Amino acid sequence: EVQLVESGGGLVQPGGSLRLSCAASGFTFSSYWMQWVRQVPGKGLVWVSRINSDGSSTSYVDSVKGRFTISRDNAKNTLYLQMNSLRAEDTAVYYCARESDSSGYYSDYWGQGTLVTVSS
């Protein structure tokens, strides 16, 4: 069974940093591209970032470029999102998601999410 379990969320002050983790199991993690998607509670979904299977290629939405870094450790079956210079508008539930292996960027499995709150 595919499982994605996010952790690392919490309360952080504006300008602070946080690292999210996503532990993957039930599939060959090193074969799949992965994504982070966020959602302000009660609002819509916003794609944040994606990374290829070996970690050599990454993409970001403009609003987080230069502040967030996606990475992965295939030996630990874990996806990461390093978030620096956090702003109030980064407050959201952050989901990790597995991209389908069908050459499309859609996500076939999602974690339960971890809440990040940026506030003083």
Add this chain to the structure above:
Amino acid sequence: DIVMTQSPDSLAVSLGERATITCKSSQSLLYSSNNKNYLAWYQQKPGQPPKLLIYWASARESGVPDRFSGSGSGTDFTLTISSLQAEDVAVYYCQQYYSIPITFGQGTRLEIK
């Protein structure tokens, strides 16, 4: 960036009736080299992550009931629930994966009338 616009924002349908949600993209999602539309639909219930329903605009994900269907091509797409069940109450999102950044529609809230 490709803008995805769903309509309506909310919808109330009687049990057993048809529900239709539309999604329009600001540019074509049809990739000519493979004749595929890079459009997916997701269902999100309260307190849960999104669940993939439809990909390539009309391909149903494994395990999704056949009352859910997707159609359309180019810039205009539709998600149809043929006979609404109580468990279909949720917010539905379309998503384009034709180009980065991947973008979602604003969501359509589906309720029981």
